[in-house]
Amino acid sequence: MNFASHPVFASLTPVVLLIAAGYLAGRRQWIRQDAVKDLSNLVFLLLIPALLFRTMSAVQLENLDLRPILSYFVAALGLLAAGIVWRGFNTRSVVMALGGVFSNMVMIGVPLVELAYGKQGLVTLLTLVSVHALILLTVASVVLEFASARASRQGDGDVKRLMSAASSAIKGTLIHPIPLPIICGLLFAQTGWTLPVVVDKPIQWLGSAFGPVALVLVGVSLANTPLRGHWRDALWLCVSKNLVLPVLVGLSAWSFGISGLPLTVMVVAAALPIGANVFMFAQRYQVVQDLTTASMGLSTVLSVFSLSLFMLVMSVL
Numbered sequence: 001m002n003f004a005s006h007p008v009f010a011s012l013t014p015v016v017l018l019i020a021a022g023y024l025a026g027r028r029q030w031i032r033q034d035a036v037k038d039l040s041n042l043v044f045l046l047l048i049p050a051l052l053f054r055t056m057s058a059v060q061l062e063n064l065d066l067r068p069i070l071s072y073f074v075a076a077l078g079l080l081a082a083g084i085v086w087r088g089f090n091t092r093s094v095v096m097a098l099g100g101v102f103s104n105m106v107m108i109g110v111p112l113v114e115l116a117y118g119k120q121g122l123v124t125l126l127t128l129v130s131v132h133a134l135i136l137l138t139v140a141s142v143v144l145e146f147a148s149a150r151a152s153r154q155g156d157g158d159v160k161r162l163m164s165a166a167s168s169a170i171k172g173t174l175i176h177p178i179p180l181p182i183i184c185g186l187l188f189a190q191t192g193w194t195l196p197v198v199v200d201k202p203i204q205w206l207g208s209a210f211g212p213v214a215l216v217l218v219g220v221s222l223a224n225t226p227l228r229g230h231w232r233d234a235l236w237l238c239v240s241k242n243l244v245l246p247v248l249v250g251l252s253a254w255s256f257g258i259s260g261l262p263l264t265v266m267v268v269a270a271a272l273p274i275g276a277n278v279f280m281f282a283q284r285y286q287v288v289q290d291l292t293t294a295s296m297g298l299s300t301v302l303s304v305f306s307l308s309l310f311m312l313v314m315s316v317l
Contacts, residue, residue, distance in 0.1 A: 008311045011116035022219020049181040051207030056185030071256040075248035092287040100240030103272040111211030124265040130182040225297030234295040242306040246270035264314040271310045273299035
């Protein structure tokens with residue numbers, strides 16, 4: 001087989017080239033940092049909801065397999081707990097442990113999986129995406145509030161703070177441009193209706209624009225990511241996120257009897273680089289902000305190699 005036509009090479013190369021184009025645009029200031037927020041809003045509030053709704057609007061609930069989700073979170077939550085125990089129970093430890101398990105499933109995962117595995121693979125990924133942030137961010141919020149309360153030794157308001165943190169996390173992840181269009185698309189699919197062409201075509205165009213714009217934005221963000229002074233700790237987080245988590249997810253999925261494309265998509269999803277939501281927690285609790293930013297950048301660069309490895313291994317299993 002010609003190397004250039006190998007499925008792994010053919011699906012990863014466009015992703016890498018678009019990220020590289022964004023990096024060049026960021027370094028040359030063709031896309032300035034001030035514009036990144038507006039472009040991110042375009043992606044998250046318009047382009048990705050269109051893609052998610054249209055993809056899930058043709059999926060019947062009885063055809064969804066929820067075992068991959070269960071197997072994924074057995075591994076992810078287990079690694080999250082291990083990371084916290086290893087570093088000690090404090091806010092810094094929890095944020096770092098979250099960085100070791102939280103994948104960039106939207107900006108990088110969705111375009112990569114769609115390109116590599118088609119609509120069937122994308123449905124498996126979106127099923128995971130619909131609860132990924134809800135589960136991990138809710139757990140992280142509660143644990144962080146416990147750690148914060150322990151550090152400040154507050155007593156009376158602890159339960160109230162925990163309930164507030166969990167409530168905010170659940171509301172924030174449900175009323176959000178990622179899970180909301182997935183849920184709406186699934187509900188629409190159960191009606192048996194089909195979208196009129198005059199409505200479906202614009203949604204299709206918007207969804208098609210998501211992949212290129214999102215990947216270019218990843219490159220622009222990398223161009224503005226400082227790495228100096230954080231190499232060692234960032235590398236440990238990357239080992240956890242890019243290598244350990246996909247191995248654990250693969251073993252967990254295998255133990256649940258999952259095979260074929262769902263297994264492959266779960267492993268690839270776990271091998272994706274660190275997602276941006278981790279920085280939100282670092283910022284909120286005022287811990288390891290520079291390290292989190294550096295880890296996200298390094299993880300994204302290294303994911304070119306780790307994703308290639310896992311996609312190649314899964315293609316021959």
